[in-house]
Amino acid sequence: MSGLSFDLIALQLFTGLALGAIYVLFAIGLSLIFGMLTVVNFAHGAFYMVGAYVGLFLLSLGGNFWLCLVAVPLIVGTSGLIVERFLIRPLYGRGIDYPLLLTFGLSYVMVELIRIAFGKSGYPFDTPEILQGAVNIGVGYFPLYRLFVIGIAAVVLLGLWLFLERTSFGLIIRAGARDPQIVRVLGVNVSRVWLFVFGIGSGIAGLAGLLAAPLQGVIPEMGATILAEAFVVTVVGGMGSIGGAVIAGLLVGVVVSMTSLFAPEMAKVSIFALMAIVLLIRPQGFFGRAGLMS
Amino acid sequence: MLRVENLNSWYGASHVLQDIGLEVNKGEIVCLIGRNGAGKTTTLKSIIGLLDKTSGSVTFKGKEVLGQPAHVRFALGLAYVPEERRIVQGLTVRENLRLGLVASPDKKDEVRRIAQIAEIFPRLAERLDQEAVTMSGGEQQMLAIARAMIAKPDLIMLDEPSEGIMPVLVDEMFELFRRMKSEGTTVLLVEQNVELALDIADRAYVLDQGSVVHHATAAALLANDEIKERYCSV
Ligand SMILES: Nc1ncnc2c1ncn2[C@@H]1O[C@H](COP(=O)(O)OP(=O)(O)OP(=O)(O)O)[C@@H](O)[C@H]1O
Ligand SMILES: [Mg+2]
Numbered sequence: 001m002s003g004l005s006f007d008l009i010a011l012q013l014f015t016g017l018a019l020g021a022i023y024v025l026f027a028i029g030l031s032l033i034f035g036m037l038t039v040v041n042f043a044h045g046a047f048y049m050v051g052a053y054v055g056l057f058l059l060s061l062g063g064n065f066w067l068c069l070v071a072v073p074l075i076v077g078t079s080g081l082i083v084e085r086f087l088i089r090p091l092y093g094r095g096i097d098y099p100l101l102l103t104f105g106l107s108y109v110m111v112e113l114i115r116i117a118f119g120k121s122g123y124p125f126d127t128p129e130i131l132q133g134a135v136n137i138g139v140g141y142f143p144l145y146r147l148f149v150i151g152i153a154a155v156v157l158l159g160l161w162l163f164l165e166r167t168s169f170g171l172i173i174r175a176g177a178r179d180p181q182i183v184r185v186l187g188v189n190v191s192r193v194w195l196f197v198f199g200i201g202s203g204i205a206g207l208a209g210l211l212a213a214p215l216q217g218v219i220p221e222m223g224a225t226i227l228a229e230a231f232v233v234t235v236v237g238g239m240g241s242i243g244g245a246v247i248a249g250l251l252v253g254v255v256v257s258m259t260s261l262f263a264p265e266m267a268k269v270s271i272f273a274l275m276a277i278v279l280l281i282r283p284q285g286f287f288g289r290a291g292l293m294s
Numbered sequence: 295m296l297r298v299e300n301l302n303s304w305y306g307a308s309h310v311l312q313d314i315g316l317e318v319n320k321g322e323i324v325c326l327i328g329r330n331g332a333g334k335t336t337t338l339k340s341i342i343g344l345l346d347k348t349s350g351s352v353t354f355k356g357k358e359v360l361g362q363p364a365h366v367r368f369a370l371g372l373a374y375v376p377e378e379r380r381i382v383q384g385l386t387v388r389e390n391l392r393l394g395l396v397a398s399p400d401k402k403d404e405v406r407r408i409a410q411i412a413e414i415f416p417r418l419a420e421r422l423d424q425e426a427v428t429m430s431g432g433e434q435q436m437l438a439i440a441r442a443m444i445a446k447p448d449l450i451m452l453d454e455p456s457e458g459i460m461p462v463l464v465d466e467m468f469e470l471f472r473r474m475k476s477e478g479t480t481v482l483l484v485e486q487n488v489e490l491a492l493d494i495a496d497r498a499y500v501l502d503q504g505s506v507v508h509h510a511t512a513a514a515l516l517a518n519d520e521i522k523e524r525y526c527s528v
Contacts, residue, residue: 168396175382182380187368187397
């Protein structure tokens with residue numbers, strides 16, 4: 001066991017946090033959209049994938065990574081606005097399965113369009129030059145880029161938190177997630193709020209896809225994998241809970257990374273095992289409200 | 295100020311309101327009474343815009359609002375306090391009050407407005423930073439009223455505000471309605487507590503099985519035991 005030193009485990013923990021940071025960014029949008037719109041957004045993975053491809057495309061035009069960090073969420077977020085406004089909105093009030101099926105189909109369309117435009121095989125995605133290399137974090141050398149991913153996720157979360165807690169629009173979102181009808185009779189145009197929430201969620205998913213690209217490369221199917229994992233995150237954290245998505249996202253990242261250290265062949269199964277355990281003990285997840293789906 | 299004509303409403307296929315007609319003039323307190331299931335709540339919901347299927351006409355300050363979404367009706371000065379209070383979980387008293395202002399042009403004035411409303415509702419003033427759902431039922435009802443009043447609507451509709459509330463608070467609440475009236479707010483009140491409601495109201499409509507079956511001044515209705523017996527006994 002000499003190979004498995006404390007430092008190695010600590011490093012692997014950080015690797016897990018970086019992976020978890022991507023899950024968190026992905027899952028908060030999924031959770032926010034479900035909490036407000038009661039839409040189970042199966043296209044969320046496709047927005048993530050598109051984020052990575054938009055980044056790739058901008059870089060090929062001569063843009064740099066910093067530009068991508070701003071442009072990708074804006075572009076993907078805007079396409080989210082269009083999808084909500086023209087495809088999902090007509091389905092409100094018809095039950096949870098309509099938007100679910102629509103976004104499911106949409107995700108296939110988006111993946112196919114990307115395959116047509118960029119080809120079926122994947123691309124590598126270079127880590128931006130100044131983020132290459134490793135830094136000593138006390139327990140050993142850790143890739144700088146992964147540290148950067150954790151940092152960006154922290155900044156996005158902090159921004160989102162301030163927005164939700166400190167602004168009027170955030171207050172509307174928090175109240176609307178609990179009781180859209182009361183918000184409506186207090187004068188709020190709820191469909192505008194839903195539009196905006198879908199846009200934000202998609203934009204952050206796009207950003208997550210961009211951040212993941214240097215770690216895993218870019219392929220048209222990348223969204224499907226993370227979607228399945230992110231459903232675990234939202235179920236464990238509690239559907240509709242942002243705080244739950246954050247904690248569960250980090251937890252899932254750490255669990256995956258730890259099992260890949262000790263039992264690599266179990267890494268993918270481990271998160272579903274985690275989900276099963278949590279569901280047995282607490283069916284609504286860490287922070288979920290019981291009966292939300294009924 | 296508010297005129298309802300030939301209002302019909304449906305929940306899915308069930309036709310709940312038939313040709314409701316009523317009118318509320320500026321500065322009045324008008325009371326809507328009737329048995330359980332008579333259609334009082336449905337009438338208020340139709341007026342504020344929470345029902346999908348309605349026909350007829352609802353004009354507010356001269357404008358037809360029946361085809362408009364609820365938030366547009368709010369913007370015209372119509373406020374609604376629902377039966378179940380609907381205090382939002384997870385928000386403090388102050389945040390619930392702010393919620394009453396988010397759509398109002400007076401949003402910039404938030405701090406002053408909350409101070410003003412806290413003066414009218416001393417019970418809330420002491421609890422501004424408490425989580426709202428931890429208050430008593432009566433206090434929550436006060437908050438629901440304050441939240442609807444904070445944007446200074448022209449007409450406020452209240453659905454059974456005294457239900458399940460201890461008598462001291464009910465008195466306090468009715469005193470408040472009198473005061474609202476004297477300050478120029480118009481009130482459309484649904485109440486089971488008929489005697490108490492008629493005592494402060496100007497006029498009343500009696501609903502039964504989705505139709506208006508009687509209409510009189512409050513004083514006349516208060517004296518009419520037969521009608522009260524027939525349509526208002528629980
Ligand atoms: N969501 C709904 N779906 C179907 N029918 C409904 C619904 N809400 C109310 N109804 C029916 O519509 C009729 C009128 O109900 P409404 O709630 O307006 O009565 P109400 O006068 O407010 O009664 P209460 O005094 O009990 O509050 C009743 O027959 C009721 O069963
Ligand atoms: Mg009722």
